[in-house]
Amino acid sequence: MKIVVAITGSSGVLYGRRAVEELRKKHDVYVIITDAAKKVAEYEKTALPKSSKNVRVYSEKEMDAPTASGSFGADGMLVIPCSTKTLAAIAHGYSDNLVRRSADVMLKERKKLVLVLRETPLSTIHIRNMLALSEAGATILPASPAFYNNPKSINDMVDFVVGKALDQLGVRHSIYARWKVRE
Numbered sequence: 001m002k003i004v005v006a007i008t009g010s011s012g013v014l015y016g017r018r019a020v021e022e023l024r025k026k027h028d029v030y031v032i033i034t035d036a037a038k039k040v041a042e043y044e045k046t047a048l049p050k051s052s053k054n055v056r057v058y059s060e061k062e063m064d065a066p067t068a069s070g071s072f073g074a075d076g077m078l079v080i081p082c083s084t085k086t087l088a089a090i091a092h093g094y095s096d097n098l099v100r101r102s103a104d105v106m107l108k109e110r111k112k113l114v115l116v117l118r119e120t121p122l123s124t125i126h127i128r129n130m131l132a133l134s135e136a137g138a139t140i141l142p143a144s145p146a147f148y149n150n151p152k153s154i155n156d157m158v159d160f161v162v163g164k165a166l167d168q169l170g171v172r173h174s175i176y177a178r179w180k181v182r183e
Contacts, residue, residue, distance in 0.1 A: 001027045003169065004067045004077035004106075005049075006099040009036020012081040012118040012143055013046045018155075018162045019080050020049040022173055027054070030067050030074065032099050034060045036083065060097040067102040076112030076169040077102060080162070081143060084119050084126050090138075091129040106138075113138040114168045116161065139168045149177040 003023050007016035016037070023029045031049050041048050051057045058065045066072040079086060079099065086099060095101040106113040115138055119126065130140045141164060145157035156176075163176035 001075040001169075001171070002030065002073060003027050003171070004030045004032065004074050004102050006032040006034070006077065006079045006082075006086075006102065007037045007048065008034045008079060008081060008083040008086045008099060009040050010081040010083040010086075010118045011040060011044065012116075013037055013041045013044055013048065014154075014158055015116060015118070015143060015162055015165075016078075016080045017046060017049055018158050019078055019165060020055060022162060022166065022175055023171065024052070024055050027171070029055045030065075031055060031057045032060060032065075032067065032102060033057060034086075034097070034099060058098055060099050062098055063101060065098055065102075068098060068105065070105050070109045072105075074102075074106070074111060076114070077106045078114050078116065078165050078169065079103060080114075080116040080165055081118035082115040084117070084129075087115060087117060087126065087129050087133070090115070091132040091136075103138075107136050110137060112169050114141055114165050115139070116141050116143050116165050118143040141165055141168060148179060
């Protein structure tokens with residue numbers, strides 16, 4: 001599979017990095033990092049993904065990157081974390097950078113688009129933008145970790161959210177404990 005991962009300027013760049021780490025094990029990953037994400041990564045002391053064997057990293061300014069075209073044939077896209085600015089732009093077809101254009105391509109090609117929103121509380125405007133994207137076929141996945149699995153660390157909570165996002169793309173993984181009925 002060819003998966004696009006966009007890391008935007010919302011807190012939680014660790015979610016994006018972890019998604020790339022997991023996806024690169026079996027898939028080709030095309031990472032887009034916004035300028036704002038780079039700043040947030042500095043604040044959060046989180047390393048961003050780098051290009052490697054099956055990971056290609058692009059700037060939001062590289063509008064000629066392969067992910068900007070439907071003929072590229074990406075199988076799906078994660079925007080993780082997704083800022084409300086990016087949410088609004090995608091919801092309204094404002095494709096002024098590579099993240100937004102790639103998301104627009106996913107919608108027009110009827111491919112999987114998962115937006116992992118990392119914002120709280122949400123305004124009515126945010127909720128309307130989420131509704132518009134849901135109606136257009138995107139999946140809205142708030143970064144809401146579970147606690148039934150008794151997380152022992154922040155990484156456990158990150159893995160739960162990333163695992164749920166990968167589930168939406170149809171990517172098989174075992175990075176979080178799935179619900180089990182106690183007997």
